[in-house]
Amino acid sequence: MPVTPFDPSLGSGSGGAPLILHVRDKKATTVDGGASLVGNNIRDLTDVATNTIPDASVDTGTGRVTLPIGTYDVLGFCPGHKVNRFKTFLFNVTAAANVPGLTNASEWASSTIAVTITGHFMGRFELTVESVLEVHMDCGSAFATGLGLAADDGTDEFYTDVRFEKVA
Numbered sequence: 594m595p596v597t598p599f600d601p602s603l604g605s606g607s608g609g610a611p612l613i614l615h616v617r618d619k620k621a622t623t624v625d626g627g628a629s630l631v632g633n634n635i636r637d638l639t640d641v642a643t644n645t646i647p648d649a650s651v652d653t654g655t656g657r658v659t660l661p662i663g664t665y666d667v668l669g670f671c672p673g674h675k676v677n678r679f680k681t682f683l684f685n686v687t688a689a690a691n692v693p694g695l696t697n698a699s700e701w702a703s704s705t706i707a708v709t710i711t712g713h714f715m716g717r718f719e720l721t722v723e724s725v726l727e728v729h730m731d732c733g734s735a736f737a738t739g740l741g742l743a744a745d746d747g748t749d750e751f752y753t754d755v756r757f758e759k760v761a
Contacts, residue, residue: 610724612759615643616651618752621741622745626752629676629732629739636681636728636740636753638672646759648723660725664719664761667695669728671753673702673739674709677733681712683755684724687724694718704734709742717760728753 618626619640626639638656646662647735683692695716702710712730718726732739741752 595706604740612646612682613643614641614646614649614651614658614660614757615755616641620743620750620752622747622750623743624740625738625743625748626672627739628672628737629673629730629735630748631732631735632683634730635742636730637693638728638753638755646757649757654728655732658755658757659718659723660726660759661723662720662758663759666717666758666760667713667738668715669753669755670707670711671712671728671730672711673700673730673732674740675707675734675736676702676739677704678729678752679710679712679730679732680729681714683714683718684727684729685724686727686756687718687722691719691729692726693708696755698732704736707742708757711721728755 616638618637639653650659671681682697697714700712702711743750
């Protein structure tokens, strides 16, 4: 299903206000995103930037997001550093399956060159039951800073970043 651009004049909540959950992996300056493993990696979600969706919650200890029944637009980003091939996706723990219908870009971050590439996923999906979700990243190589290399510029470091908008 195609993603419909957000029109702030319409809104998605009462009074035209959008219903947003914006979560991210926020770490202190100089702290890397973490080590990657070959295969599936569950990304951290440690910070709730915005939550205006009633009954939505985030367990910042596990990185799990709980969303109520509804239709959502999602846009998520995750860095991969020296992990070779990788793909990021949204996993529905409740249904034990990837969220269907999302665009998941296949990415390549060479393990021989110090480069970080940002993988993403986006699209619209529907939940027919309250569901627990996680952000996953499938990596081709293990690397000590595979889940993101710190910018080390004296400000907070941000790695995984996901924005959910409840549209129905």
